[in-house]
Amino acid sequence: MMxxxxxxxxxxxxxxxxxxxxxxxxxxxxxxxxxxxxxxQIRDEDIFQQANAAFVEGHYEDAIRDxxxxxxxxxxxxxxxxxxxxxxxxxxxxxxxxxxxxxxxWFAPRDADxxxxxKFVRNSLGLGDVTDVWWRETARWLTxxxxxxxxxxxxxxxxxxxxxxxxxxxxxxxxxWLAGSCLILFxxxxxxxxxxxxxxxxxxVLLPETVLKVAPVEKSPSLGxxxxxxxxxxxxxxxxxxxxxxxxGREGWVETDRMERVVR
Amino acid sequence: MKNCGRIPVPCLMLVLGMALAFHRxxxxxxxxxxxxxxxxxxxxxxxxxxxxxSASVSTPNMPNVPGLRIVYSGQSSxxxxxxxxxxAGVTFLYNVFPEKEGTFTLPEITIQAGKERVKTKPLxxxxxxxxxxxxxxxxxxxxxxxxxxxxASEDHPLSAAWIKLEYPQRDFYVGEMIxxxxxxxxxxGLRVVDxxxxxxxxxxxxxxxxxxxxxxxxxxEGQAYHVYTWDSAIAAVKTGKHPLGAQxxxxxxxxxxxxxxxxxxxxxDPFFDQFFDSDVQQKKVTLASPENQEVQxxxxxxxxxxxxxxxxxxxxxxSVDVNPKEVAAxxxxxxxxILSGSGNFDRVHAPAISKSxxxxxxxxxxxxxxxxxxGFTGKKIFEQMIIPKSADFKEVPPIAxxxxxxxxxxxxxxxxxxxxxxxxxxxxxxxxxxPAASPAPVTTFRSKGNQTGAAELVANQLExxxxxxxxxVLFRPWFIILGLAPLIALGGFWIVSWRDDRMSRDxxxxxxxxxGRVVRExxxxxxxxxxxxxxxxxxxxxxRALQMKMGDMLGMNEETVTVADIExxxxxxxxxxxxxxxxxxxxxxxxxxxxxxxxxLPEWEKALLAMIQALGGTKSGSKIMTSxxxx
Numbered sequence: 005m006m007x008x009x010x011x012x013x014x015x016x017x018x019x020x021x022x023x024x025x026x027x028x029x030x031x032x033x034x035x036x037x038x039x040x041x042x043x044x045q046i047r048d049e050d051i052f053q054q055a056n057a058a059f060v061e062g063h064y065e066d067a068i069r070d071x072x073x074x075x076x077x078x079x080x081x082x083x084x085x086x087x088x089x090x091x092x093x094x095x096x097x098x099x100x101x102x103x104x105x106x107x108x109x110w111f112a113p114r115d116a117d118x119x120x121x122x123k124f125v126r127n128s129l130g131l132g133d134v135t136d137v138w139w140r141e142t143a144r145w146l147t148x149x150x151x152x153x154x155x156x157x158x159x160x161x162x163x164x165x166x167x168x169x170x171x172x173x174x175x176x177x178x179x180x181w182l183a184g185s186c187l188i189l190f191x192x193x194x195x196x197x198x199x200x201x202x203x204x205x206x207x208x209v210l211l212p213e214t215v216l217k218v219a220p221v222e223k224s225p226s227l228g229x230x231x232x233x234x235x236x237x238x239x240x241x242x243x244x245x246x247x248x249x250x251x252x253g254r255e256g257w258v259e260t261d262r263m264e265r266v267v268r
Numbered sequence: 269m270k271n272c273g274r275i276p277v278p279c280l281m282l283v284l285g286m287a288l289a290f291h292r293x294x295x296x297x298x299x300x301x302x303x304x305x306x307x308x309x310x311x312x313x314x315x316x317x318x319x320x321x322s323a324s325v326s327t328p329n330m331p332n333v334p335g336l337r338i339v340y341s342g343q344s345s346x347x348x349x350x351x352x353x354x355x356a357g358v359t360f361l362y363n364v365f366p367e368k369e370g371t372f373t374l375p376e377i378t379i380q381a382g383k384e385r386v387k388t389k390p391l392x393x394x395x396x397x398x399x400x401x402x403x404x405x406x407x408x409x410x411x412x413x414x415x416x417x418x419x420a421s422e423d424h425p426l427s428a429a430w431i432k433l434e435y436p437q438r439d440f441y442v443g444e445m446i447x448x449x450x451x452x453x454x455x456x457g458l459r460v461v462d463x464x465x466x467x468x469x470x471x472x473x474x475x476x477x478x479x480x481x482x483x484x485x486x487x488x489e490g491q492a493y494h495v496y497t498w499d500s501a502i503a504a505v506k507t508g509k510h511p512l513g514a515q516x517x518x519x520x521x522x523x524x525x526x527x528x529x530x531x532x533x534x535x536x537d538p539f540f541d542q543f544f545d546s547d548v549q550q551k552k553v554t555l556a557s558p559e560n561q562e563v564q565x566x567x568x569x570x571x572x573x574x575x576x577x578x579x580x581x582x583x584x585x586x587s588v589d590v591n592p593k594e595v596a597a598x599x600x601x602x603x604x605x606i607l608s609g610s611g612n613f614d615r616v617h618a619p620a621i622s623k624s625x626x627x628x629x630x631x632x633x634x635x636x637x638x639x640x641x642x643g644f645t646g647k648k649i650f651e652q653m654i655i656p657k658s659a660d661f662k663e664v665p666p667i668a669x670x671x672x673x674x675x676x677x678x679x680x681x682x683x684x685x686x687x688x689x690x691x692x693x694x695x696x697x698x699x700x701x702x703p704a705a706s707p708a709p710v711t712t713f714r715s716k717g718n719q720t721g722a723a724e725l726v727a728n729q730l731e732x733x734x735x736x737x738x739x740x741v742l743f744r745p746w747f748i749i750l751g752l753a754p755l756i757a758l759g760g761f762w763i764v765s766w767r768d769d770r771m772s773r774d775x776x777x778x779x780x781x782x783x784g785r786v787v788r789e790x791x792x793x794x795x796x797x798x799x800x801x802x803x804x805x806x807x808x809x810x811x812r813a814l815q816m817k818m819g820d821m822l823g824m825n826e827e828t829v830t831v832a833d834i835e836x837x838x839x840x841x842x843x844x845x846x847x848x849x850x851x852x853x854x855x856x857x858x859x860x861x862x863x864x865x866x867x868x869l870p871e872w873e874k875a876l877l878a879m880i881q882a883l884g885g886t887k888s889g890s891k892i893m894t895s896x897x898x899x
Contacts, residue, residue, distance in 0.1 A: 048732060056630075057630045060630050061633045061653075080736050081732060081735055082736065083733060084732070087728040090728055121725050124725055149740050156747070159755075162754075163754030163755060167757060167758055171764070
């Protein structure tokens, strides 16, 4: 009787194990795509290389299409935006080129290639160099994530030093000084973080013959032309138009389809 | 008068209107028009003689104008009734062929229209120099209005024109591109009014487009011929002996005199008479090359076929150029290969360079520059981009190309030895200027209007370095929590530290803290005793808790607190009453061991909680008592 029960228990246990193994194998197959009817996925790297090859051959529109397909696959990277901008410039789409150089700079703000090319394209459009105020230029030394992590580092350091001073082995003024310094650096980092956050509102004029208008209506008087490739600051939207602030201090309205924000 | 008076007025008006219309219709006018009046040799123009106002018009007698040949081509009649006015008219149509350059005047033409004789106005025609056209100039013989028939009669239309296909007289090979000349001979004087493009015939060949026709005059057996030549090329697709020919349709004017069938003027109307007794007719003829033309197509010999032979047949030369020859690792180099000569360039493929560990390559692109109209001669230019990955790459590998020479009937190979290049170390900093290697315009770009900074666009990035995200960590909840965690920890540590510090400095605070902790423990015991119905333990623990709170409030040791001290407490009288009641009950239970009547334990618990709260309270004690009282 006892032996039979042990045998039954063994069979039940065996069934459970085999069931579990089947489940694991089935899950693995599903996740590995063996059972999936979809064809083999094209690698992002292959699309990137294909786009580069089209660029080298002078087929800039094909290159643009391939780089944009990478973006549609949510492959956002400074390399993709940079190469896309190069192709767009070669295809005669300078406004879009500047937009995507700016996007590349958003991810890689100190990349010398991007900075060099955006300067080159701006010069070719006759826009010249635009230098922002020092604190904004300094804030562009790091990405938004860079400033966030820097602020987090100094904040955590401040807290840890404080805890160490309260309950830990560190006594005396040194931890206080260190914590105070970290706190100051934290405040500085947060300040630059918020300045850098202001770049979320940057937009680029894509089309030539764009006009800055006094009011958000089609027949509004003009405040003057807004050259293609100009980087402006978005303030608000109304009636299908954006209120923007230009680098030379003007504020006016522009049709939304003539420009695009840098940060998606 | 009476009868006239019976005629209705509308009838009178209708009669008057018709009379007026008839009167207007009787005004005969004649117009002589020609479109265009200025034409060149080999052109023709349409001449129209329009007679309005009469339907009975005899065919005009065309004057003989030296230098112009005027050929009658038909007539049409019109009847119109507009606004009550009837108009009749006849238009006579002629074709005018210039025979020499100059300015000519068509004199007045007298036309018999009914009973009237009307005259046209003179018309000036200008003929300029002839342009090159396939349609040959009209013959210089007398015009067809004369009775002399041309040699190109309807019985032997081909004797004056033929088509000829010229190609190399040798055997051909499958896939070979063969240049051919297609010639059409048309005897001087044969009047061709329209023609089709010549076409090839033969099922074993593919045919290239025809080039532009060239015209020249050639003497054949003492007779002048206009020779029109087209260049083209064919390619054999099947082995064996196959016919090869060409055809072309011509629409020519032939002069026919056919008086035997019907006397002239049977219908007494030129319009109908032209169908039966016309002087000039258009006739379509098809020229064809001799049907016995056949060519032998052979397969390519298998013997001696190089491994890299890819179907190129003809005669070729190859040159290779590498630019730049000094680069940094990672910079592109353009390998430009030019294959020139004659043959089937569509089968000429790039002698590409393969990638290796030290070399990255891109597929070559090709461009063909035709040397003739049909693409038989020319040069094919291949540009391949290669990128040395490291300084280990020292030379561009040898490039070889093989083809079959159909004249020599053997395979040939063209070899270019390896080309050394200098690759410098690691790829230069992206921001550093690229080498001035600009013959490769697809990889480096020259600035046109650059005033400052970079002289050119920096080349593309070659590798992906990973994904980025537009959503910053700043907006992610876990990042916020990560920032709050040390703050909470610091706050907790600070509170603990502050309490410890105060306890060390303030004995009453320390005692209060300790009392609170002990009271919480005692109240826990009270809860347990209440749940078990242990009345003695319940009241003992409750009394102790009250004593501790009272001692804390009065600054006394809890063990010395008595019922008398209740009066000193700064609390309401109701609290005092409750305290006295609880203490007396507790004493009764302790000393007599009796169970209190009246109020059950849960009610006592509520009362105890209220007293504790009144004496300063304890949060956890409140919770304990509340949960207990609910039970």
